[in-house]
Amino acid sequence: MGLSEEQVIAVLAEVFSSSDSRVILGIGDDAALVHGSARQILTTDIAVEGTHFRSDWSSAFEIGRRIAAANIADVLSMNGRCDFLLVAATLTGNESIDWIRDLAHGIQSQASEAGAVVVGGDLARSQTLSIAITAIGHTDSPIRRSGAAVGDAIYLSSLTGWSAAGLEILSKGLSTSGSSAARALNEYRAPTLDLNIIFSAATSMSDVSDAVLIQGAQMAKASGVKFEIQVEEIESALEFSELSSLASEIGGDVLNWILQGGEDHALLVTGVNLPGLRIGLVTEGSGLVVIKGGQEMKMAPVAWSHFDKE
Amino acid sequence: MGLSEEQVIAVLAEVFSSSDSRVILGIGDDAALVHGSARQILTTDIAVEGTHFRSDWSSAFEIGRRIAAANIADVLSMNGRCDFLLVAATLTGNESIDWIRDLAHGIQSQASEAGAVVVGGDLARSQTLSIAITAIGHTDSPIRRSGAAVGDAIYLSSLTGWSAAGLEILSKGLSTSGSSAARALNEYRAPTLDLNIIFSAATSMSDVSDAVLIQGAQMAKASGVKFEIQVEEIESALEFSELSSLASEIGGDVLNWILQGGEDHALLVTGVNLPGLRIGLVTEGSGLVVIKGGQEMKMAPVAWSHFDKE
Numbered sequence: 001m002g003l004s005e006e007q008v009i010a011v012l013a014e015v016f017s018s019s020d021s022r023v024i025l026g027i028g029d030d031a032a033l034v035h036g037s038a039r040q041i042l043t044t045d046i047a048v049e050g051t052h053f054r055s056d057w058s059s060a061f062e063i064g065r066r067i068a069a070a071n072i073a074d075v076l077s078m079n080g081r082c083d084f085l086l087v088a089a090t091l092t093g094n095e096s097i098d099w100i101r102d103l104a105h106g107i108q109s110q111a112s113e114a115g116a117v118v119v120g121g122d123l124a125r126s127q128t129l130s131i132a133i134t135a136i137g138h139t140d141s142p143i144r145r146s147g148a149a150v151g152d153a154i155y156l157s158s159l160t161g162w163s164a165a166g167l168e169i170l171s172k173g174l175s176t177s178g179s180s181a182a183r184a185l186n187e188y189r190a191p192t193l194d195l196n197i198i199f200s201a202a203t204s205m206s207d208v209s210d211a212v213l214i215q216g217a218q219m220a221k222a223s224g225v226k227f228e229i230q231v232e233e234i235e236s237a238l239e240f241s242e243l244s245s246l247a248s249e250i251g252g253d254v255l256n257w258i259l260q261g262g263e264d265h266a267l268l269v270t271g272v273n274l275p276g277l278r279i280g281l282v283t284e285g286s287g288l289v290v291i292k293g294g295q296e297m298k299m300a301p302v303a304w305s306h307f308d309k310e
Numbered sequence: 311m312g313l314s315e316e317q318v319i320a321v322l323a324e325v326f327s328s329s330d331s332r333v334i335l336g337i338g339d340d341a342a343l344v345h346g347s348a349r350q351i352l353t354t355d356i357a358v359e360g361t362h363f364r365s366d367w368s369s370a371f372e373i374g375r376r377i378a379a380a381n382i383a384d385v386l387s388m389n390g391r392c393d394f395l396l397v398a399a400t401l402t403g404n405e406s407i408d409w410i411r412d413l414a415h416g417i418q419s420q421a422s423e424a425g426a427v428v429v430g431g432d433l434a435r436s437q438t439l440s441i442a443i444t445a446i447g448h449t450d451s452p453i454r455r456s457g458a459a460v461g462d463a464i465y466l467s468s469l470t471g472w473s474a475a476g477l478e479i480l481s482k483g484l485s486t487s488g489s490s491a492a493r494a495l496n497e498y499r500a501p502t503l504d505l506n507i508i509f510s511a512a513t514s515m516s517d518v519s520d521a522v523l524i525q526g527a528q529m530a531k532a533s534g535v536k537f538e539i540q541v542e543e544i545e546s547a548l549e550f551s552e553l554s555s556l557a558s559e560i561g562g563d564v565l566n567w568i569l570q571g572g573e574d575h576a577l578l579v580t581g582v583n584l585p586g587l588r589i590g591l592v593t594e595g596s597g598l599v600v601i602k603g604g605q606e607m608k609m610a611p612v613a614w615s616h617f618d619k620e
Contacts, residue, residue: 024349025454030387030516031353033452036346039334042429043341044444046398048436077340088356088442119352122442126358132398132432132442134354142343144335206340
């Protein structure tokens with residue numbers, strides 16, 4: 001390994017330099033010093049090469065954006081805004097300084113779009129490349145998973161499934177062309193956060209990091225209600241036909257992508273007259289069901305878990 | 311791997327359960343919600359099996375305490391107190407649920423001693439065991455690395471070198487007996503934080519995570535001054551003879567342990583009439599020198615770095 005810690009830190013300090021007024025003291029001391037908030041959101045996510053991303057499928061810039069997005073989405077899902085990020089990475093020694101700089105630029109780019117500043121981090125050597133990000137945000141009125149009420153509708157901030165479609169293209173090694181495939185690959189590599197849709201009136205909220213079926217079931221359980229997802233409502237979404245055509249083209253299952261795919265980081269919310277895409281109803285009972293033509297559909301269990309996989 | 315993510319999370323949620331009034335919402339939602347502070351300290355540290363700890367040298371409980379201590383020390387070194395911890399771990403699948411529970415108890419034990427609460431985390435599968443902790447604290451009057459002034463004395467909150475001594479015993483595979491060796495092994499496995507010594511009047515401060523010579527040189531550079539470490543002052547420390555006898559016994563170099571060993575997490579500070587162990591003077595110039603009998607000593611470069619090692 002030709003790179004010293006000093007070289008890498010110098011590059012990171014340059015990429016992450018900032019004059020944000022929320023930051024009293026950024027990178028360079030034992031810790032960062034910032035102006036905190038009365039109601040503060042704290043969350044952390046760790047991503048591992050081979051489990052959460054593959055360097056041969058995504059550029060360093062995309063990997064950086066993707067991991068930052070996963071963390072920022074958890075802040076958004078509390079009805080918050082992200083202020084600060086901390087990045088702890090383990091490097092194998094096979095990364096070039098350019099790759100590391102691009103990774104940092106990706107994190108910085110996504111952070112900046114979300115209004116957040118990278119204020120610190122740590123580096124260590126390991127056999128496995130991994131990146132742990134901690135996001136710190138604030139909210140005036142937190143929205144939890146547990147507030148869904150009978151009679152609420154269920155909404156998505158945007159149609160999920162694009163990231164799963166991109167993963168399927170890459171996993172099958174398909175050469176695709178066309179704008180739908182390109183969008184799917186982009187969403188897998190660096191998901192778009194729904195930063196401009198505000199759900200202050202939502203009764204419950206979570207981001208879809210694992211799958212609509214998983215996060216929906218968690219929200220239903222936390223709220224003591226039943227989630228009924230209506231396939232016809234999903235099919236009426238503006239972008240459904242585009243995603244459906246892509247599924248036909250590459251032999252994928254569009255409903256599986258939408259309901260059982262992960263990592264789009266769309267927001268799943270409940271409430272009355274909310275913006276976004278309406279996909280179902282909160283009713284009395286427990287659990288989550290998917291209904292098509294008035295009948296409950298059998299969905300295969302979600303195979304995807306970052307922990308249980310391999 | 312027989313353990314599911316749900317099983318592991320259930321154990322962690324139990325170990326980390328808390329009713330602390332600073333926490334609005336702990337483990338279980340997309341993110342934690344806490345009462346923040348006007349002047350907040352943020353820091354993260356990642357520890358990797360084989361580089362920072364070895365499961366065959368330390369118990370899971372000790373590893374947990376050690377990694378929590380490294381993060382809390384960074385908060386203490388800003389003249390702060392730690393409020394919250396977030397833990398992101400990668401597990402290989404070879405850990406038993408008991409080992410994971412003990413690790414969590416170790417983190418919880420050190421957090422609790424320092425007045426901090428574990429409010430969230432993340433788990434992922436990896437070929438390499440690693441634990442990233444983010445610590446969030448507060449301070450009314452931050453102390454940086456950059457405030458050392460000519461005429462200040464240099465102090466340690468306690469004598470360093472015990473952790474390096476413990477590492478040498480383990481690395482050489484020695485069977486030792488006696489209280490000094492036991493203390494060295496304990497300090498390597500789970501360092502004692504100097505939680506009760508207050509340095510509010512210090513002009514600069516850092517914790518000794520790498521080595522007195524490294525952190526001292528960083529403080530001297532940041533402050534635009536010279537650090538002169540006096541060996542005679544170190545030798546007059548109460549515990550010096552005990553550590554020195556241990557060095558003779560096992561063929562170690564006591565000054566090397568004290569000045570070039572890492573991970574005791576003692577606080578290195580500058581100022582006038584401070585508590586702790588006085589070890590030198592801040593003078594005009596730049597860099598760090600070690601002086602014995604009025605002569606500058608040649609010290610070997612510090613070999614230890616978590617990043618460059620291997």
